[in-house]
Amino acid sequence: MTTGNRLGRRPIALVTGGRRGIGRAIVVSLAARGFDIALADLEHDSDAVSTLDDARAAGAIAAFYSCDVSNVDGHAALIHAIEAEMGPIECLVNNAGISVQKRGDLLEITPESFDRLLATNLRGPFFLTQRVAARMLEQRSPRGYRSIVNVSSANAFAASINRGEYCISKAAITMATRLFAVRMGEAGIGVFEVRPGVIRTSMTQVAEADYDQRIRDGLTPMPRWGMPEDVGDSVAALAGGAFRFSTGDAIHVDGGLHIQRL
Template sequence: MNDLSAGEVGVAILERTSDLGRGVAIVTGARRGIGRAICLELAGAGFDIAVADVMSDEGGPETVRLVRERGRGALFYQLDIAKTGDYAEFLSQVEAQLGPVNCLINNAGIQVSERGDLLDVSEESFDRLLDVNLRGTFFLTQAVARRMVARSDASQERSIVFITSANAHLVSPEKGPYCISKAGLSMASQQFALSLAEYGICVYEIRPGLIRTDMTADVIERYNAGIENGTLSAIRRWGQPEDIARGIATLVTGGIPFSTGDVYNIGGGMQLPRL
């Protein structure tokens, strides 16, 4: 699961510029795009990072390298969040190699393979999408939360972030299963927020709007005009991964106190009703 040697684990720890950090954050879907931006922003805020992703290519080690450049420990873990049986080994490795987990960023997710008519959605594509976006994220959160709750000596702030989508409430029939998965995840965020508040674990939902990443590469031309004329986004530009990352860092470092279960739209005003 972890493709770095024991010697490299030692290097990851020793490369910290300071031990006065905020603990360990797990970021799923972390090898590129929004996930990488989150890793770098949280490293700058003092977290060591467990960089988790289903793909094991050059992206994961590159994210690790960039985190270490910011003076924090980091390791890459290959993890398919749809495979719930892998969680125990994964979390045990993270705890042994980096330390107890204080923060979970649920960023991993997949889009529909082909946009099309809702009446043509197959059971296979529907099940795969919900297995990752909803079921996998729910049970990984459950596994992490159980370990957080079991630690009675926790002295640092603890938090869980669900990254959903503007499609948690904006209807797009051409990608119906994706919208359904994100709407379900929005409710899961509120359920965990209520359940974990008594343990001092804050839970937040981030709803990105149109963010320029590899996942949106195929719709850039489709949405450019609406962004430029303000019909899709009140702020007339594409969102960037760093926009999401900065919002998350603000939340998990206590920048908005007395908040849990809240939904934060980071989409340039895309959520605003209009006539």
């Protein structure tokens, strides 16, 4: 979708996996905070159309870009299209991710399952960030603050042996965040990790009854499910420069799940 170059109007945020769930909430929160949106996802379906409509209702220019983040060879074309149609990317949100195909015994994880998951959850975001970061360093921002936000998971620190490859991918995002924070720090570009806890989305539906009971039993100090909007608002605050002298940090959006308790 061509929108025309809008440089000078609002900063542009590229959100991967933005058409539904947490990604949708991030898109809408960023739009409400003053960003134009490049929504990159696999399908331009009814979910994508609805999310774009909500972003536009919040005042944003919003465009869809077809993207499989695991296809590293397609990253250059994606960035080129966004820059040509909208302008330079000033915020990258690496939200696209997949869960395990089947929860099961750690001792039965297959190389195929491991490779599939890490290609989308780690390898793809790493190399997309590499390309966007390089472009950020080549270009000046007329608005000042720029950011990269990686959406990981409570499984970056909490071991779930029935989805080991997922945990490994999210733990690696923690180090990737720190590495890029150090590399981009001199340019004043903030790099952050957001760790959602138990968030009510289609991805968690498979374990809904289990989480309902565990929340009732005290899993989190705040005794409720997280909502996608909880994550979206947190990402938007980071992207908007609310923490300008911070970088490399992990922000927990988990109702206190990460707190060790006796």
